[in-house]
Amino acid sequence: MGSRSPRYRSRSAGQPELGWNRASFDSRPNGAGVSCSWWMEELEMASDNLERVRHSLGHVMAEAVLSLFPEAKFGIGPDIDTGFYYDFDLPRALTPEDLAEVEKRMRAILKEGRRFQRSEIPRDDALRQFADQPYKLELIHDLPEDEAISTYAQGRFVDLCRGPHVESTKEIDARAFKLLSIAGAYWRGDEKRPMLQRIYGTAWETKDELDAYLKRLEEIERRDHRRLGRELDIFSVDPDIGAGLILWHPNGATIRQEIERFWVDEHRKRGYQLVYTPHIASERIYEISGHLETYADGMYAPMDIDGQPYRAKPMNCPGHVRIFQSHTRSYRDLPIRLAELGTVYRYERSGTLHGMLRVRGFTQDDSHIFCRPDQLVAEVNGVLDLTFFMMDTFGYTYKAYLATRPEKYIGTDEQWEFATEALRQVLEDRGMEYEVDEGGGVFYAPKIDIKLYDAVGRDWQGPTCQVDLNEPERFDITYAGDDGQEHRVIMVHRTVLGSMERFIGGLIEHYAGAFPVWLAPTQVAVIPIADRHVEYAKTVADGLLQASLRVRMDDSGDRMNAKIRKAQLERIPYMLVVGDREAEAGAVAVRLRSGEDLGAMPVAEFEEMALKAVREKAQV
């Protein structure tokens, strides 16, 4: 693909973008019983009133902080999806104890039943009134000359603010908010400017809603892929290997191999050709591609090979382009779809690294489709077919966005028009609901982005499909048309999973560690009740192993109950308990990780059932 990767909105960044969810959560580790997302609706229903409550609480918090720190300087304090925050410049760092004290003072203020009073004041008065508040002064200076400047007063405390607010603090349920965390935040998001201290709070209409939200945060913590990754022995990160570099343990490697196998099969079926490209390349290729110009910050320093600078590969596209260009291509050859599970290395600032979700080396499921203009619509359609098929398989729901030309862009208006319309046509023809993300494209490409919603209703940046307007020019990629002339190739970049690291990290949370049978590192645990059953258990396990099931037989000295508990904690889909009765009958007693007891059945019957679940990639 081109010089910039698709925009990703990290769900791990910022306060979790979560709404309140009615679904009750099962605290057991298999995560059974978590139902899907009402939360989006809940968010949309979040009334104007709730926004006013949240914003008003921001002011109340500001007053509480001021009473604690008379020298406090104020930044901004808006309401957000789940509450509010306010940025302060304070003489010292805040501690968790301060948070408790601020919260206490807020409750006292709420109790007083303050009225919020709006005033519109002349600019000069505003400048005078906030003379000792440099950040507020800056905000005032940036307001248009003709715009009225308004302030809100709640008793003695006055803040520059557009509003609106509740009438009185009596409208706020003092039990329905909570201060959550302290974080650094640059003034106006600019890292060259001072770093302020931000206090995040969450606020709801009622205490029940607050409790539901806090419970939801706990559920999300239980699903955290870093925690489950360690507990389920899926991956680790070792400081001596390096931050942001993932070690895939056998369990993680099994999951990854199954997904990669699935991915390879589906791509072959759909006419993709698989390729491999090297992990390092001469700098020359990145001069041609333009990455050295536009992506240098994301690339590692050059290494010297025989006096020539080489770089770790940050993108797969140049290699794919060169494979395409290794022959002259005729219009009859197109489309050519090159795909690679291509490992790339990109510099990420240390503070942004996060488990498997944000790393410095990762494997993209990358593909570049080289086609003629008249093939573009069909190709994009094919990409979406594949995309939705795979996302359905993993049980994600999704929403499509058409991202159009941004302010800064390269290429001609005609190119943008052509490419954007092709994408739009595909979405229209499919009768899909989609939103237009005006100006949300990358500088070299319009694109279709798919946002995924997981089992607890969180959104993730998912598949993306871009019509690259940069590299065909830079590399001068052409084919011979039926007129014997050279024509410019259309190049589609697309990824379905994104990267194996991020996708599987997300899957861990989506499934809460309880992978469907086809992905489960161990699919079957055979549990002999007493030592005399071990021999029979071995026979059963061997048989299933020969049938290509991933089986483990537990011949430890533990009691059956303990063996079951261990298997449960590992989220093993099937537990086969074998005792005298089963050995006698050539049967196994099947327990599912949901706790359901299917009773005894012949081994052959179980084998068939399990293989069917694998084959169908059943969501159990």
Added chain:
RNA sequence: GCCACCCUAGCUCAAUGGCAGAGCAGACGCUUCGUAAGCGCCAGGUUAUCGGUUCAAGUCCGAUGGGUGGCUCCA
């Protein structure tokens, strides 16, 4: 990278500046058990690393590495 905080056994956590401990996991022994933890015993540590203050540092100070929550940025 920046701000704040954190780093004690594989994991989760104790220990006023004064003898480094527990539970789980692990090894071993006993128990042979019918759907989520049987009992006992043993082992496990240069308290992330390096340096400093102190009679004495897990504890106080500094640096480095790593992590957490954010900011910024992204697959």
